[in-house]
Amino acid sequence: MDIVILRDSAAVAAEGARRVRTLLHKKRDAVLGLATGGTPLAMYRRLVADYEQGRVSFAKAITFNLDEYVGLGADDPQSYRYYMNRELFDKTDILHSNTHLPVCADGDDPDSVGPVYEAAIRAAGGIDLQILGIGRNGHIGFNEPTSSLRSRTRVKTLTRETLESNSRYFDDPARQPKIAITMGIATIQEAAAVLLLATGEAKAEAVQQMIEGPVSAMWPATALQLHEKATVLIDDAAASRLQQRDYYDWISEQRRALESQYGGG
Structure with a gap:
C-alpha cells in the first residue's frame, strides 16, 4: 500500500485528478471505477476544469460506478446516476453509453443485477483504476462491516451509521433508501490499480485501521492491504492517528528522490 500524505483536501483532489489524467493520457480507452460522495467531488470538479482547458479527454473512457441506491430513478437528485451526470458526465466529452451503474430497474429483481454487472466489467476488460472513498466505519463502496472479503456485486443493507452519515443529502428522511447495490470487495x-481518497479528521480512525490494523471484515477497507497496487491519498487531518506517520513521510521523501534521479511518477 502506497501512503501519500498531503497538506489538505485541495491537494488530495489535485493529486487524484493528476493521476486520473495521467492514466487517460497513457490509455485513452481506460476503464475507470468511480465513487460518489463528498470526498471525490473536488477531484471531479478539477477533472472537469482540466477537460475545459483541453488537458484531458474522456471520449473513449468507460466507467463503472461502485454502487447505486435501490428505488431511486436516474432523474432523482439523490441517485448516484444523477450525481455523476451533474458532476462529471454532462460536463465532459464522455459517451453516456460508456457509463455504467448497478441499477435495478422498476420491477426487476435486485439480486439479478450483480451477476450482470460483473459480466459487463469483465466484457470491458476489467477496471484499470478504481477510485474509492472510505466511510467512518471503514466501508468501501457500500461494503459495510462484516462484508465478506470475497464478496461480489450484490444487494447490501446499509448500517444505521451510514444512513446517518448520508442523511444530510435527503430533505425527507422517509425517502432515504436503506438498501443499495454495490460492487463487492x-x-x-x-x-489493476486502486486509488483511495480520504480527508478530514472524521476519517482518521478508519484510515488508521485501513493502513495499520489487521485485515478484517469489521473494517472492510483493510482488504486493500492485500492489493498489489493500492494508493491512499490523505490529508494531514485524516492522517492524524497514524502510528507510523514519520515512516510514511520518509518513504515519500525517498520516492521523490528516486523519481528525480530516474524519472517516473
Whole structure:
C-alpha cells in the first residue's frame, strides 16, 4: 500500500485528478471505477476544469460506478446516476453509453443485477483504476462491516451509521433508501490499480485501521492491504492517528528522490 500524505483536501483532489489524467493520457480507452460522495467531488470538479482547458479527454473512457441506491430513478437528485451526470458526465466529452451503474430497474429483481454487472466489467476488460472513498466505519463502496472479503456485486443493507452519515443529502428522511447495490470487495480487488481518497479528521480512525490494523471484515477497507497496487491519498487531518506517520513521510521523501534521479511518477 502506497501512503501519500498531503497538506489538505485541495491537494488530495489535485493529486487524484493528476493521476486520473495521467492514466487517460497513457490509455485513452481506460476503464475507470468511480465513487460518489463528498470526498471525490473536488477531484471531479478539477477533472472537469482540466477537460475545459483541453488537458484531458474522456471520449473513449468507460466507467463503472461502485454502487447505486435501490428505488431511486436516474432523474432523482439523490441517485448516484444523477450525481455523476451533474458532476462529471454532462460536463465532459464522455459517451453516456460508456457509463455504467448497478441499477435495478422498476420491477426487476435486485439480486439479478450483480451477476450482470460483473459480466459487463469483465466484457470491458476489467477496471484499470478504481477510485474509492472510505466511510467512518471503514466501508468501501457500500461494503459495510462484516462484508465478506470475497464478496461480489450484490444487494447490501446499509448500517444505521451510514444512513446517518448520508442523511444530510435527503430533505425527507422517509425517502432515504436503506438498501443499495454495490460492487463487492473481491470485485474491487480485481482492479489493476486502486486509488483511495480520504480527508478530514472524521476519517482518521478508519484510515488508521485501513493502513495499520489487521485485515478484517469489521473494517472492510483493510482488504486493500492485500492489493498489489493500492494508493491512499490523505490529508494531514485524516492522517492524524497514524502510528507510523514519520515512516510514511520518509518513504515519500525517498520516492521523490528516486523519481528525480530516474524519472517516473
